Amino acid sequence: MKARAGWLTAAAALNLLFLYGPILVLIVFSFNASRYSASWHGFTWQWYRTLLDDRTLLESVWNSVIVAVSSTAIAVLLGVPAAIGLERLAPARQRLAEAGLVLPLVIPEIMLGVSLMLLFVTMHWPLSLLTVTVGHAAFNLPVVILIVRARLRRLDPRLVEAARDLGATAAQAFRRITLPLLLPAIAGGALMAFTISLDDFLVTFFTGGPGSTTLPLKVYSMVKAGVSPAINAISTIIVLISMACVAAALWLQRGRDK
Amino acid sequence: MALFFALPLLLVLAISLATRRTYGGVDWIFTLVNYRDALDPLYLRILMKSVLLAGVTTAICLVIGFPLAYWIARQPISRQAIWMLLVMIPFWTNFLVRTYAWMFMLRTEGLLNTWLLGLGIISHPLELLYTDVAVLIGLVYGYLPFMVLPLYAVLARLDRSLIEAARDLYAGPGAVLRRVILPLARPGIVAGCVLVFVPSLGAYLTPDLLGGARSMMIGTLIQHEFLVIRDWPLGAALSFGLMLLVVLCVTAYVRWAGNLTGERIAEAGR
Numbered sequence: 001m002k003a004r005a006g007w008l009t010a011a012a013a014l015n016l017l018f019l020y021g022p023i024l025v026l027i028v029f030s031f032n033a034s035r036y037s038a039s040w041h042g043f044t045w046q047w048y049r050t051l052l053d054d055r056t057l058l059e060s061v062w063n064s065v066i067v068a069v070s071s072t073a074i075a076v077l078l079g080v081p082a083a084i085g086l087e088r089l090a091p092a093r094q095r096l097a098e099a100g101l102v103l104p105l106v107i108p109e110i111m112l113g114v115s116l117m118l119l120f121v122t123m124h125w126p127l128s129l130l131t132v133t134v135g136h137a138a139f140n141l142p143v144v145i146l147i148v149r150a151r152l153r154r155l156d157p158r159l160v161e162a163a164r165d166l167g168a169t170a171a172q173a174f175r176r177i178t179l180p181l182l183l184p185a186i187a188g189g190a191l192m193a194f195t196i197s198l199d200d201f202l203v204t205f206f207t208g209g210p211g212s213t214t215l216p217l218k219v220y221s222m223v224k225a226g227v228s229p230a231i232n233a234i235s236t237i238i239v240l241i242s243m244a245c246v247a248a249a250l251w252l253q254r255g256r257d258k
Numbered sequence: 259m260a261l262f263f264a265l266p267l268l269l270v271l272a273i274s275l276a277t278r279r280t281y282g283g284v285d286w287i288f289t290l291v292n293y294r295d296a297l298d299p300l301y302l303r304i305l306m307k308s309v310l311l312a313g314v315t316t317a318i319c320l321v322i323g324f325p326l327a328y329w330i331a332r333q334p335i336s337r338q339a340i341w342m343l344l345v346m347i348p349f350w351t352n353f354l355v356r357t358y359a360w361m362f363m364l365r366t367e368g369l370l371n372t373w374l375l376g377l378g379i380i381s382h383p384l385e386l387l388y389t390d391v392a393v394l395i396g397l398v399y400g401y402l403p404f405m406v407l408p409l410y411a412v413l414a415r416l417d418r419s420l421i422e423a424a425r426d427l428y429a430g431p432g433a434v435l436r437r438v439i440l441p442l443a444r445p446g447i448v449a450g451c452v453l454v455f456v457p458s459l460g461a462y463l464t465p466d467l468l469g470g471a472r473s474m475m476i477g478t479l480i481q482h483e484f485l486v487i488r489d490w491p492l493g494a495a496l497s498f499g500l501m502l503l504v505v506l507c508v509t510a511y512v513r514w515a516g517n518l519t520g521e522r523i524a525e526a527g528r
Contacts, residue, residue: 011325108460115266
């Protein structure tokens with residue numbers, strides 16, 4: 001019995017080592033003074049400094065921010081009303097809509113990229129930052145809808161009824177009761193959408209054109225050119241941003257549970 | 259709403275039935291020739307290899323993910339969420355970055371070879387990068403959290419008294435695992451396998467970066483047809499082949515994952 005528990009703990013520890021080892025190695029070697037070697041040659045910030053000199057890299061960061069912010073905004077503006085509207089459908093139709101919502105999340109991402117590219121080309125939209133943004137909105141929308149909907153279902157309907165009993169109009173009840181209660185879910189969904197958009201490579205790869213290089217695309221072209229400590233440096237920054245997003249999401253969730 | 263997503267997919271179907279133009283684009287003349295071309299032995303081999311790699315990835319994830327999920331489910335309840343967070347953080351980290359991390363580890367002058375040479379275990383650097391093994395490692399690394407999450411969702415709710423009852427009735431550890439834990443964990447196993455198998459099957463970045471030209475998978479093949487060869491109808495036909503396999507997997511999920519909904523899986527990750 002004891003031996004088995006020890007075996008399990010060892011297996012769990014190995015798993016976590018497997019999950020974190022490569023990321024930690026990547027971060028450590030972003031500070032390595034040697035360009036080619038995989039052994040330690042002393043600490044340096046120089047790879048981070050070279051990043052600041054790379055104009056195309058800075059442009060790609062800017063593009064990523066534009067796409068992430070605008071696609072998240074579209075997803076929230078369309079997704080919140082859609083989630084509320086879905087709640088009013090007949091149960092059978094709700095299930096159908098839900099299947100439609102989960103579809104873009106379960107099909108391999110390359111399918112989404114291919115189909116969106118073909119759609120834009122067929123509609124004669126030149127591939128640009130705009131098509132990338134619409135593409136990102138396509139996978140961000142279901143994320144927002146599903147998260148807001150999950151929260152909506154847990155809301156106590158008596159709260160709105162009480163507001164109506166006390167003379168609030170439907171619009172007032174929505175603005176003063178439903179919306180504040182939904183806010184943590186909306187913020188959480190938006191944050192999740194923002195993170196996914198920031199990280200996306202494949203949909204951008206297919207729906208982007210000249211001048212719409214986002215950070216992941218830029219990193220991809222750097223990786224294709226070969227391993228270099230500068231990639232370790234930019235990767236470290238990306239990892240830190242992801243961690244910040246996770247921390248923010250947790251903080252929002254804490255607010256929700258109170 | 260559903261139309262918004264169905265429309266592009268229908269477009270893929272339509273283009274797979276149209277005639278190719280030399281530099282991308284299509285003429286709307288109906289033909290089945292793209293599906294015949296997609297069944298070319300060369301492509302079928304890539305498809306079979308993708309299924310095989312995705313299958314082995316799923317099996318490895320199950321074997322190494324199960325003990326982890328079981329271990330977390332046995333920790334004090336207050337700490338389970340923290341352990342699950344530790345499993346999910348890599349999933350929230352950029353996939354490209356995580357794949358690059360393995361390029362860094364596996365390349366000929368990489369860390370693994372440097373260490374193995376330094377320890378005197380090998381005398382020549384091993385060729386690790388740009389092999390099927392590298393693709394396998396990358397896929398397992400990328401999708402392991404997808405396996406642990408649903409497994410944990412079912413194992414955390416496992417009634418411990420059932421295990422105790424089995425022990426009281428003289429079941430050995432193997433019998434408890436086989437006849438009590440595994441059957442009860444089945445929805446989680448099915449969900450985890452589908453969640454790992456589907457993205458592995460359609461993976462692009464992993465075979466592209468870790469496999470190189472020799473280890474093409476269906477995802478890299480589709481990208482190649484669309485963006486390099488510019489044969490859109492053939493690319494669309496191949497995409498539909500992939501879609502068909504995915505639909506099969508999702509059907510399996512619906513039939514065998516029981517009441518383990520996506521919502522409950524997501525709940526486990528919070």
